[in-house]
Amino acid sequence: MNPSSSPPGKKIPLKDLLLPSFGTPAQMPDMMAILEMTDEDELDCDQTCELLDQYAEGLEHHEDVGARFPGVDRHLRRGCPDCNAELKALQSAIVAADKIR
Amino acid sequence: MTERDNPRWIEDLGSTDSRRTEALSDLRVILLRGLTGALTNVLSQDHQDFAGYCEDFVQEALIIILRRLQDFQGLSRFTTWAHKITIRVALAELRRARWNDTPLKDETAQGSSDSALDSVEGQMMLTWVNKVMDEELTPLQKTALTALAVQGMSSDAVVVKLGTTRGALYKLVHDARLKLRQRLIREGLMTGSVDRRTPEERKHAPAISKVVERL
Numbered sequence: 001m002n003p004s005s006s007p008p009g010k011k012i013p014l015k016d017l018l019l020p021s022f023g024t025p026a027q028m029p030d031m032m033a034i035l036e037m038t039d040e041d042e043l044d045c046d047q048t049c050e051l052l053d054q055y056a057e058g059l060e061h062h063e064d065v066g067a068r069f070p071g072v073d074r075h076l077r078r079g080c081p082d083c084n085a086e087l088k089a090l091q092s093a094i095v096a097a098d099k100i101r
Numbered sequence: 102m103t104e105r106d107n108p109r110w111i112e113d114l115g116s117t118d119s120r121r122t123e124a125l126s127d128l129r130v131i132l133l134r135g136l137t138g139a140l141t142n143v144l145s146q147d148h149q150d151f152a153g154y155c156e157d158f159v160q161e162a163l164i165i166i167l168r169r170l171q172d173f174q175g176l177s178r179f180t181t182w183a184h185k186i187t188i189r190v191a192l193a194e195l196r197r198a199r200w201n202d203t204p205l206k207d208e209t210a211q212g213s214s215d216s217a218l219d220s221v222e223g224q225m226m227l228t229w230v231n232k233v234m235d236e237e238l239t240p241l242q243k244t245a246l247t248a249l250a251v252q253g254m255s256s257d258a259v260v261v262k263l264g265t266t267r268g269a270l271y272k273l274v275h276d277a278r279l280k281l282r283q284r285l286i287r288e289g290l291m292t293g294s295v296d297r298r299t300p301e302e303r304k305h306a307p308a309i310s311k312v313v314e315r316l
Contacts, residue, residue, distance in 0.1 A: 011150040014198040022143045023199040023255060031230075031250055035285060036296040038278040044271035045256060053177040053185045074297065082196070082256055086188055089139035093184040096138020097131045 030079075037078045043071035048083050056090045102127050110179040115170055125163065128183060132159045135184045136191060143195060158194065162187035193257045200258030205248050237284050242277040245270060 043051075051072050058065040066073040076084055103123065105113065113124035136155050137146075144151055166183050173182055234243045245263065248254040260270050285291040 011153055012148070014154060014195065015201065017144045017148055017150060017154065018195060018199055019143060019145060023196060023253075032291075033296075034250070035278055035282045036291060038275075038282045039295045040279070042275060044275070045267050046271075049185070049189060053181040056185075057177050057181055081253070082192070086185075086192055089143075089188045089192065090181070090185055092141070093135030093139040093188060094181060097135035097180065097184065099134070 034078055037074065039074070041071075042078075043075050045075075045080060045083055048072050048075045048080070049086065052083070052087055052090060056087060056094065059091070060094070102130065105179075107173075107175050107179045111170060111173065114167060128166070128180075129159055129163060131180055132162060132183060132187045135180075136187050139184075139188055140191065155191075158191040159187060162190045165190065196255035196257040197261055200254050201261075203252070203254065203258075205244055205254075205259075205262055206252060233281065233284055237280045238277050242273055242280075245274050246277050249274060 048071070051069055055065055055069050055072050058068055076087065105124070105127075110124065110128075113120040114128070115121070116124075133155060136159060140146075140151075140155065144154070162183070165186055169186070173179060234246070238246065241263070245259060248259045248262075249256060256267055256270055260267055263270065265273075282291065286293050
């Protein structure tokens with residue numbers, strides 16, 4: 001494997017590279033809406049992440065992801081910021097990587 | 102670059118000869134391109150260290166991917182699965198960096214970044230929320246829920262601050278949400294049915310007004 005291009009310990013702190021918008025929700029989640037959508041049985045973030053590749057490809061192929069992956073779909077619609085951000089990043093990664101083929 | 106289907110990826114990466122080296126090299130290129138695209142709106146791409154950090158994340162992801170090769174079930178493209186792991190690695194690290202210097206807060210009243218809560222109505226809401234959280238939740242649940250829902254902190258950062266796991270944190274907060282929901286149902290502020298409508302189907306009613314008018 002290729003080593004990192006920068007010598008260890010010489011890079012600026014990661015937090016100094018972050019754009020100001022990262023990690024700051026554009027809109028705070030509506031707590032009442034989240035509570036209205038709270039269910040006894042929910043997928044947690046790890047379970048959701050486990051299926052995110054399939055879910056992303058389902059979106060790519062315009063499938064009914066809500067029917068195929070109801071637990072993932074509800075988790076995302078409840079507004080989990082981390083999982084929604086990872087889905088969005090995954091979709092961007094797929095598009096960006098396809099450009100080199 | 103060699104075109105590979107899922108079985109070919111698994112076979113080449115699992116081999117012990119030059120096929121593995123070539124497959125790792127090709128996968129590195131693919132993941133690097135994907136991660137660079139994914140982090141466009143996250144990291145300053147003009148800085149000289151951007152590429153170095155992306156390389157670090159990809160290298161860490163490759164180690165995890167090789168270790169978890171047998172976990173890949175072929176239900177998506179191998180590269181999609183690999184991108185997912187890479188993004189998980191990168192975003193988890195970035196979130197920890199983002200929130201590392203931010204302390205956890207105990208009170209919701211001073212933690213909200215929502216300007217709508219600056220009104221008298223908003224303050225009533227916050228006072229009520231704090232009261233209910235004090236009565237219904239454990240101190241740990243209140244701290245976790247405040248961090249996630251009020252401070253907007255990432256769960257990747259909260260698990261580090263609380264010394265727990267993502268799964269345990271989710272269960273903690275899920276239990277908290279269930280308690281709050283039951284309290285709202287008891288007080289007649291919510292029906293007992295779970296709202297499973299899509300965002301487009303939901304009637305938009307300001308949450309604050311709906312609760313405050315019934316307090």
